[in-house]
Amino acid sequence: MHVTPARENPVDVKSLPIPARHLLPLGRYKALNMPVSMTTSRGCPFKCIFCVGRKMVGSRVRYRAPVSVVDEMEYLKGLDFPQVNIADDLFTASKNHCFGVCDEIEARGLDLKWSSFARVDLVSYELLKKMKGAGCVAVSFGVETANPRILKTIRKGITIEQVEAAVSACADAGVLPHLSFILGLPGETPETIEETRTFGEKLKAMGASYGFHLLAPFPGTEIRERAQELGIRILTNDWREYHANRAIVETDGVDSATMDGVAKQWKDEFDEYLGEVKMKMENGTATPQEAWQLVSLENTVINCDLMMKSAIEKNGAWAVSQRRCDQDELLATLAKRVYDYTGYPAARVKDSLKWAMDAGALEYKISGETVKWSWRDHL
Ligand code: SF4
Known part of the structure; x- marks a missing residue:
């Protein structure tokens, strides 16, 4: 393994051209029927110990100009992708930037559906309403766990109350909130998994959707470097297994088979739901949204x-x-x-x-x- 030193000066994102997507096999991407991703900023000042993203983009947030961001959105709309996903770590971190992009979309009358990532402590009804007005249909939040002790250990810096407030604000603004949780964080037990599942169901009743990933302790992350101290056993260094869909860690309280079982149960429940929609489609009672x-x-x-x-x-x-x-x-x-x-x-x-x-x-x-x-x- 060859480790290069950290860059002295982070990339000036304002000076970058838009990505050369014409060099990619775009037809294949389109056939996958997924939103196309783009970024409007780089960097994250938070210190979540499991996160590899902040290690790659640095802690100082650098924003692109709204005009350039919306130029790229217009280009993607021209390619007829169904939706754009703003994949920034923290699109909503700067109100000025977020409002600037929304204003530019509105000024051009650009009719485009988009979604973004955000932190629950960096959204408000006012911001979400503005985003909704500019075409935002969904926002994804990393909540990671419902257990306050684990939230503190992983330095997520959010509270359960903030999660609920963000979901309510999304529902009021007409934006779909999606919550993502991680199984296998330090201190995980069968009880904390149940706590998280119960919390996910509560948020679902408030209008959110939610899903699980399994912890992938990538090289360079604090969680990997302090694994022993945090009570985590890393089961493999085969990077092909680091896709977050299978348990590759165990904690003192829960083994990998149990975590795989929880993820499978969640998948089975989703498959069951899809089976019900299929039956409804066959007997003509599915809503257009369900069928779509x-x-x-x-x-x-x-x-x-x-x-x-x-x-x-x-x-x-x-x-x-x-x-x-x-x-x-x-x-x-x-x-x-x-x-x-x-x-x-x-x-x-x-x-x-x-x-x-x-x-x-x-x-x-x-x-x-x-x-x-x-x-x-x-x-
Ligand atoms: S998980 Fe999100 S908020 Fe936390 S460090 Fe990573 S990018 Fe930042």
């Missing part, structure tokens, strides 16, 4: 499976007769050739492929007597 959520999620899962397994690349070319090149038939044939790379029937895969094609993410070319399908690289 399920169809969008399935499109993402199907297209992701097809990409990860190179299904289109392996099966997307075959001989055709020039006289029989009906697009719908070609899509149906493609779906039959690739559906078993997914857990879905051919008819559902065909719908997902058609959606990708309509979104400009998938295309075919006929040359001679061969049709060849591919994800579009450029939009």
Whole structure:
């Protein structure tokens, strides 16, 4: 391992051009049907001991100019992505910056849905209302745990009361709050996990959604450096396992199997909910919002499976007769050739492929007597 020294001067974000996204295979990103991420600032002055983000971007917050931020948003809207996610560590940390971006969006009349990350102690009804007026539909908060003692240990610097106040302010402003928790923090026990789950349900009843990650103690984080003192056992140094979906630590009070079980239970409950929506769709009682959520999620899962397994690349070319090149038939044939790379029937895969094609993410070319399908690289 080679460790370079810390940069003496952090990057001046005002001088950076917008990212060269045209060099990426944008059609593939689009086929995943997810919000496209961008940043409007870098840096975080807080000291949460599990966080690797602040180690990478430094503690001094540097903001881009609102004009440049909204130029990038306009560019992304031009590419027809469904939503932009502002992935800054602390978009709402500076009221001036946040209002400046919202004012610029309003001044241009830009009609774009977006979401952002925030801390519960750095939002207010006034700020959220302003964001909502500028197109913000959802805000994600890292709450990490409902246990005040663990919150103190990890130096999160927030209180349970602030979490509830932020969720209420979001509900009042018409913005969806999403809360994220981490299992496996120092001091975690079966009781603190239950405390967090109960708190998540309480927030859900107030209009929030919530989910769990499992602690991934990345190199450079204080939680890793002080693991022994904090009572955490790190079970692997295989970085491929550091994806936060499986337990790779244990505490004195709870083992990895228990934490995996909690995460699985939460996933099973979500799958059960999706199953109920599916039944409602079949008998015509699903709300448009429920139906949209399920169809969008399935499109993402199907297209992701097809990409990860190179299904289109392996099966997307075959001989055709020039006289029989009906697009719908070609899509149906493609779906039959690739559906078993997914857990879905051919008819559902065909719908997902058609959606990708309509979104400009998938295309075919006929040359001679061969049709060849591919994800579009450029939009
Ligand atoms: S978790 Fe969020 S608030 Fe805490 S240090 Fe990291 S970026 Fe900052």
